[in-house]
Amino acid sequence: MDENNDAPLILPPGDIARPDSVFRNSCRACGQRFDVEGVAPFTRFACPHCGAPLVVPKIFGDYWLLKRLCDSGSARLYGALDPLLDREILMKIVKVDRDDPEKSATWRRRLYYDSQIQAQLDHPGAVEIYRTCRLENRDFKVCELLRGGPLRTADDPDQRTDTLLLLSALSETASLLAVAATYNVAHGAISPAHLLFNDDGALKLLNFRPPEEAGLPVPPEEYAFLSPERLLDFEMTPAGDVYSLGVLLYQMLTNRHPMGEIHGLSELELVTRQRRNPVPRLKGQCDFSDEALFGLIEAMLAPRSADRPDQSTVAAGLAAAAKRLARKRNLQAAVSRLSRKLQEKLVALQTGEFIAPDDDEEPDAAPEHPFGTAEKH
Numbered sequence: 001m002d003e004n005n006d007a008p009l010i011l012p013p014g015d016i017a018r019p020d021s022v023f024r025n026s027c028r029a030c031g032q033r034f035d036v037e038g039v040a041p042f043t044r045f046a047c048p049h050c051g052a053p054l055v056v057p058k059i060f061g062d063y064w065l066l067k068r069l070c071d072s073g074s075a076r077l078y079g080a081l082d083p084l085l086d087r088e089i090l091m092k093i094v095k096v097d098r099d100d101p102e103k104s105a106t107w108r109r110r111l112y113y114d115s116q117i118q119a120q121l122d123h124p125g126a127v128e129i130y131r132t133c134r135l136e137n138r139d140f141k142v143c144e145l146l147r148g149g150p151l152r153t154a155d156d157p158d159q160r161t162d163t164l165l166l167l168s169a170l171s172e173t174a175s176l177l178a179v180a181a182t183y184n185v186a187h188g189a190i191s192p193a194h195l196l197f198n199d200d201g202a203l204k205l206l207n208f209r210p211p212e213e214a215g216l217p218v219p220p221e222e223y224a225f226l227s228p229e230r231l232l233d234f235e236m237t238p239a240g241d242v243y244s245l246g247v248l249l250y251q252m253l254t255n256r257h258p259m260g261e262i263h264g265l266s267e268l269e270l271v272t273r274q275r276r277n278p279v280p281r282l283k284g285q286c287d288f289s290d291e292a293l294f295g296l297i298e299a300m301l302a303p304r305s306a307d308r309p310d311q312s313t314v315a316a317g318l319a320a321a322a323k324r325l326a327r328k329r330n331l332q333a334a335v336s337r338l339s340r341k342l343q344e345k346l347v348a349l350q351t352g353e354f355i356a357p358d359d360d361e362e363p364d365a366a367p368e369h370p371f372g373t374a375e376k377h
Helices: 019-024 101-121 163-182 230-232 238-254 269-276 291-300 312-350
Strands: 044-046 053-055 057-058 063-069 075-082 087-094 129-136 138-143 193-195 202-203
Touching: 087 101, 101 129, 101 138, 138 230, 163 193, 163 202, 163 238, 163 312, 230 238, 230 312, 238 291, 238 312, 291 312
Parallel strands: none
Antiparallel strands: 044 053, 057 063, 063 075, 075 087, 087 138, 129 138, 193 202
16 A cells, blocks of 8 residues: 555545444445555555555544644644535544643634634634534544645746735725624734635635734744734734735745845844834835825834724725726737737738638628618619
8 A cells, every 4th residue: 555645536435324433444436446455645655456545544533534634733724524514625634642631722722712712703714613512531523624735835936826816805805804804803923824614715814813822933934023012022913814814915925024124133133123113015026006005014013003094994995996906907808919910910011911800890880871762774
């Protein structure tokens, strides 16, 4: 059995009337059983009967863990299957630090807090939570599996998330933050690592942090997105989320941080730069021009929280910018098509070739007789 086979998975069949052992060890493609006794979980192999790619699941309670996705600082994430519902899911299982029970307790509180917030927010940008509980002394949650990938911030402009998609998606994120603000809830540290697309292209915001964690250290990838009040006063506020979203927008559009090179800066040095250095103007740094959008992002990065727009204003501003960019692209596409047709006709005239009418052009109507229908003689 090849453990490194990257072929797509064929999940076990969804026939819940069959015994679990048969259900788990049958091929969906041909229905034949196979023996996986003694084989390590997550091993990929070909069905011995039909050759279809399969995977050995690891059983955790009522769920089958199919693929280990990644490790975060506090939890381990798996792509899994709920066999009773025949539904692919994401499982987040909290780690246990036996040498530091207090840290383990913090991780558990974080899991339950985030799950409760996501469950209460009635918004398409919130992750859909199916279950949160404890099993075998391990706390875990079950939620929708997000397979669309994160926002792309690569140095290569061709690999970045498209600007129109970025503005539309983050408009929905700002709308979600507006709903959260009505409950006086803040996310705490919005960054690309916390934004994932689902299969339908909707951007989901992950990992709401409890307010008491505002003073705890954060991963390096989140540090650059923290607001001045979060860094200096350990305040986790909705206005701080607006600042983080502004940093994200600025960085995605220009491929640089609004405070310049910040690698190696201490928290105090970064706060000093945030409060004393004006944000470089966006005009001339992007491959398009939109003064209203640029002004909105620069206002989101105001050092004082009271000077920043609220989440609803940000959501409306980003949605309007997305519409303007879409209209501009449609106009550019129409002009490009017209220019191409004119060039083709010019070449045809120069070479004397026949010019066929365009499909979308109606043929000229026959000239109308000046005195009505002409009589035959």
